[in-house]
Amino acid sequence: MRYALRRLGFYLLAAWFALTLNFFLPRLMPGDPASALFARFKGQLAPEAMVALRQTFGLTGASLPSQYLTYLGHALRGDLGISVAYFPAPVSQVIGTGLAWTVFLAGSAVVLAFALGTLLGVAAAWWRGGLADRVLPPLLAFLGAFPYFWLAMVALYLLGFQLRWFPLGHAYGDDLTPSWTPAFALEVARHAALPIGSIVVATVGGWMLSMRNAMVAVLGSDFVTLARAKGLPPRQVALRYAARNALLPSVTGFGMALGFVLGGALLTEIVFAYPGQGYLLVQAVRNQDYPLMQGIFLVITLAVLGANWVVDLVNLWLDPRAREGSA
Amino acid sequence: MAEPLLSVRGLSVDWITADGPVRALDGVSLDVAPGEVLGVAGESGCGKSTLAQAVMRILPPPAVITGGQVIFEGQDLLRLDEPALRAVRWRRVAMVFQAAMDALNPVLTVGQQLADTQRAHEGGPPPTRHAIRDRSAALLELVGIPAGRLDAWPHQLSGGMRQRVGLALALALEPRLLILDEPTTALDVMVEREILQELLELRRRLGFSVLFITHDLGRMLQISDRVAVFYAAQLAELGPAAALRGEARHPYTQALLQASPPVRGPRVERAGIPGMPPSLRTPPPGCRFEPRCPLAEAACRSGTPPLVQVGPGHAAACFRVSGSGR
Amino acid sequence: MSASTRPRAEGWRAWVEAIRRDRAAAAGAAILASFVLLALVGPVFVGDPDALVGIPHQPPSAAHWLGTTGQGQDVLAQTVVGTRISLAIGFGVGLAVVLLGAVVGVVSGYAGGRVDAGLSLLVNVFLVLPGLPLAIVVAAYLPSGPATVALVLVLTGWAWNARVVRAQALALRQRDFVAAAVVSGEGAWRIVLQEILPNMTSLLVAQVIGSTVYAIGAQVGLEFLGLGDVSRATWGTNLYWASNDSALLVGAWWTFVPTGLCVAAVGFGLTMLNSGFDELTNPRLGAERAWRAWLLGRGLSPGRSTPVAVDRG
Numbered sequence A: 001m002r003y004a005l006r007r008l009g010f011y012l013l014a015a016w017f018a019l020t021l022n023f024f025l026p027r028l029m030p031g032d033p034a035s036a037l038f039a040r041f042k043g044q045l046a047p048e049a050m051v052a053l054r055q056t057f058g059l060t061g062a063s064l065p066s067q068y069l070t071y072l073g074h075a076l077r078g079d080l081g082i083s084v085a086y087f088p089a090p091v092s093q094v095i096g097t098g099l100a101w102t103v104f105l106a107g108s109a110v111v112l113a114f115a116l117g118t119l120l121g122v123a124a125a126w127w128r129g130g131l132a133d134r135v136l137p138p139l140l141a142f143l144g145a146f147p148y149f150w151l152a153m154v155a156l157y158l159l160g161f162q163l164r165w166f167p168l169g170h171a172y173g174d175d176l177t178p179s180w181t182p183a184f185a186l187e188v189a190r191h192a193a194l195p196i197g198s199i200v201v202a203t204v205g206g207w208m209l210s211m212r213n214a215m216v217a218v219l220g221s222d223f224v225t226l227a228r229a230k231g232l233p234p235r236q237v238a239l240r241y242a243a244r245n246a247l248l249p250s251v252t253g254f255g256m257a258l259g260f261v262l263g264g265a266l267l268t269e270i271v272f273a274y275p276g277q278g279y280l281l282v283q284a285v286r287n288q289d290y291p292l293m294q295g296i297f298l299v300i301t302l303a304v305l306g307a308n309w310v311v312d313l314v315n316l317w318l319d320p321r322a323r324e325g326s327a
Numbered sequence B: 001m002a003e004p005l006l007s008v009r010g011l012s013v014d015w016i017t018a019d020g021p022v023r024a025l026d027g028v029s030l031d032v033a034p035g036e037v038l039g040v041a042g043e044s045g046c047g048k049s050t051l052a053q054a055v056m057r058i059l060p061p062p063a064v065i066t067g068g069q070v071i072f073e074g075q076d077l078l079r080l081d082e083p084a085l086r087a088v089r090w091r092r093v094a095m096v097f098q099a100a101m102d103a104l105n106p107v108l109t110v111g112q113q114l115a116d117t118q119r120a121h122e123g124g125p126p127p128t129r130h131a132i133r134d135r136s137a138a139l140l141e142l143v144g145i146p147a148g149r150l151d152a153w154p155h156q157l158s159g160g161m162r163q164r165v166g167l168a169l170a171l172a173l174e175p176r177l178l179i180l181d182e183p184t185t186a187l188d189v190m191v192e193r194e195i196l197q198e199l200l201e202l203r204r205r206l207g208f209s210v211l212f213i214t215h216d217l218g219r220m221l222q223i224s225d226r227v228a229v230f231y232a233a234q235l236a237e238l239g240p241a242a243a244l245r246g247e248a249r250h251p252y253t254q255a256l257l258q259a260s261p262p263v264r265g266p267r268v269e270r271a272g273i274p275g276m277p278p279s280l281r282t283p284p285p286g287c288r289f290e291p292r293c294p295l296a297e298a299a300c301r302s303g304t305p306p307l308v309q310v311g312p313g314h315a316a317a318c319f320r321v322s323g324s325g326r
Numbered sequence C: 001m002s003a004s005t006r007p008r009a010e011g012w013r014a015w016v017e018a019i020r021r022d023r024a025a026a027a028g029a030a031i032l033a034s035f036v037l038l039a040l041v042g043p044v045f046v047g048d049p050d051a052l053v054g055i056p057h058q059p060p061s062a063a064h065w066l067g068t069t070g071q072g073q074d075v076l077a078q079t080v081v082g083t084r085i086s087l088a089i090g091f092g093v094g095l096a097v098v099l100l101g102a103v104v105g106v107v108s109g110y111a112g113g114r115v116d117a118g119l120s121l122l123v124n125v126f127l128v129l130p131g132l133p134l135a136i137v138v139a140a141y142l143p144s145g146p147a148t149v150a151l152v153l154v155l156t157g158w159a160w161n162a163r164v165v166r167a168q169a170l171a172l173r174q175r176d177f178v179a180a181a182v183v184s185g186e187g188a189w190r191i192v193l194q195e196i197l198p199n200m201t202s203l204l205v206a207q208v209i210g211s212t213v214y215a216i217g218a219q220v221g222l223e224f225l226g227l228g229d230v231s232r233a234t235w236g237t238n239l240y241w242a243s244n245d246s247a248l249l250v251g252a253w254w255t256f257v258p259t260g261l262c263v264a265a266v267g268f269g270l271t272m273l274n275s276g277f278d279e280l281t282n283p284r285l286g287a288e289r290a291w292r293a294w295l296l297g298r299g300l301s302p303g304r305s306t307p308v309a310v311d312r313g
Helices: A002-028 A033-041 A047-056 A064-076 A091-126 A136-144 A148-162 A182-219 A222-229 A234-271 A277-286 A290-318 A320-324 B048-055 B082-088 B110-120 B129-142 B147-151 B159-171 B189-206 B217-223 B241-247 B251-259 C002-021 C023-045 C075-111 C113-128 C131-141 C146-173 C176-183 C188-224 C235-244 C257-281 C284-297
Strands: B006-017 B020-032 B037-041 B063-072 B093-096 B177-181 B209-214 B226-231 B234-240 B308-311 B314-316
Touching: A002 A064, A002 A290, A002 C113, A002 C131, A033 A047, A047 A064, A091 A136, A091 A182, A091 A234, A091 A277, A091 A290, A136 A182, A136 C257, A148 A182, A148 A234, A148 C188, A148 C235, A148 C257, A182 A234, A222 A234, A222 B093, A234 A277, A234 A290, A234 B110, A234 C113, A234 C131, A234 C188, A277 A290, A277 C131, A290 A320, A290 C113, A290 C131, B006 B048, B006 C284, B020 B048, B020 B063, B020 B234, B037 B048, B037 B217, B048 B063, B048 B093, B048 B177, B048 B209, B063 C284, B093 B159, B110 B129, B110 B147, B110 B159, B129 B147, B129 B159, B159 B189, B189 B217, B209 B217, B217 B226, B217 B241, B217 B251, B226 B241, B226 B251, B234 B241, B234 B251, B241 B251, C023 C075, C023 C257, C075 C113, C075 C146, C075 C188, C075 C235, C075 C257, C113 C146, C131 C146, C131 C188, C146 C188, C176 C188, C188 C235, C188 C257, C235 C257
Parallel strands: B037 B209, B037 B226, B093 B177, B177 B209
Antiparallel strands: B006 B020, B006 B063, B226 B234, B234 B314, B308 B314
């Protein structure tokens, strides 16, 4: 339990760091932070709205520490300012519309790729020199060398445009309204197939390779030799003794990889015009919408930190040594 | 003597490396009688651990067994296929590893690992969970661990306790032969003594044979009935412990004994052995101990010395000893 | 002085030997060399990438080997000219990231104590923050262009190297020769420069290669978003324009496929090169291959138990 709390403390620290970075960025750049943030609002905001906006980012005339506290107060209350690109909607509202789609897309892709890659890695290491070991790693490594969003473009072109097997973008047909029906779920699945598929293809190689290497290392360890010497059935040796232990480094690496994969997922969303954070991000960049950009950064960071903590809890469950707080 | 339990004849093991094979065991022969303790001693890399793992055929890649026979209870283990080997492993021959602390699966409890062993080998109807747990508790008590530790994780136990768990695991199916690969090297002297005494006590009660591998010749002479001394992948001397204690005939054995004199007893001049063991990739022609041997002469480089009988049940591989003892 | 030059000469030869021995590494080196050559002399042979040379979105033809973009520019020219900046930023960032990470890692690993604790915390925070959003937020405040891209890539990439180098520094610190140096009174900086860093050469080389792969890929991503200098041809900005000009909806695959293939080829080539060095630093990986070949040559299969190859009779 101490381990879980210590990790939580670390994530809170990282979250604070992100918040602080957001606070200082406009102030570090050359020029007046207010003009950087609000240049695009010129002429669009009533004076009171402008004052409120300045408050949100702590751009009061007060001392720096006081500005910081004002900013923190607003951020913690969920007030992230007003969006330029989607004026006059507040940033939190804009982000909210896309968050669920991003979590669905990136989350499913990551979990699928991890599960598939891990299984393939176990197979490759157990049947060393076999098909899974010789053919798949180089092939998947080659596919992984392409930028995710490029694979998405190719997939969209080949399977969407040419073969018309899958729709060309968005999360669901433009003529439908979201509802909790199986028909709608099917529609969502159809639209999500290509984006999730391209992310999985791009990332599964990495998971497979790391699991295979961990497995090969564990297969050489004494307790696996002992398991064999004990005459345990091969499947038990492979799974209960070898794979269970080889899984641990993959799980600890999962958290770190998450942030990286998420970046690729955001770019993939753009290719498919998927209504998630990636799409919003591109709008924000194009319109120099700093409040929205910083808001997305914050929300995505918090999501990744939260996911990392969940992974740490999973690790706690999987590895009894972590429970002593010795990790 | 009666039919030996284990008879190793001319066993050779090679490690296949990218630069060619390295012979880790070269034509080794020895027997283990029922109920006896055979000690195997030698420096690191002399092949003794290789022997232990070769008997059970659990040497990791890139090892290959390239010659000889391993006759156990009348069967040549080297000729058995995988399922037959699995039937023999643990049920008839079991092993306690060096540093059993790393030989226990970190993510399973002690009880789960004891249960795995039992479940893997049941012939008749599968035993109940209760029966398995009772037997596991009994095994732990056998080696002096309170039954409450069944639900402990390996990392929660001390080194000595983990070694005892290794012993309990090995005895789970009441094997006829127990192979101990440097079981106490990583433990401190007090714990070592306790474990060895318990081992001897168990041997007395249950009657299994022991193949005991260590680099500590002195310790081994105390607890073994017979002793085999290895040097550079070959057998140097083999005989009753009492004989080796008093009259070791191979110069290497004599040098080893001189290097670790007993704590009690008359003062003996301590002397190390100058030089290093030879590379097994390019072993010297002739006797492998010749470069470091105080008794070496020109003839010693001519060929590998055969094992010569120097006393009842006592042989040494040296050109300089005459047969039938002095 | 001659004692330290002789091992290094052997070092160079060891690297070249590793490449020659491993076919994959040799292939990787060849691919890399061709692209570097392309970057250096290619632009001389193709036209001006910004010139409007034809009808937009023309498929590949004899006149334009890779067709034209949505604006009517020559795709081949853009791809070849783009190689220069893309590779330059890639290598530059790869090197910078390893330098920065190595400095932090070595200081952290060697100094220990509170310095280590503090630096490690900083490293871990940067490791857990998602890279792309951070890069975007920082880059947005700076003028767009290659320099900004390089800067944010270093910012988001240094932490990984710091962690790896720190682990290695910690391990080396325990070794005997370092203890001997400490006992003989050598200063900390000298120990770091003369004992620790030289023993990390293979690790650092592998890190540079890996970081370059990361840098090229991440760079393309940022430029795709429009954060690079969209008026200059690089692989990423080519993709940016392809997407902007709705290449996919028009079916103009030639505007984005060649660029992606280039990125993958360079990335894959670098990775193959690294795997060749991998066996240099981790000989165990190659050992089993010889064993397997030996067994198969005698008609034996590598099973679970130790194989027996005894000639009977």
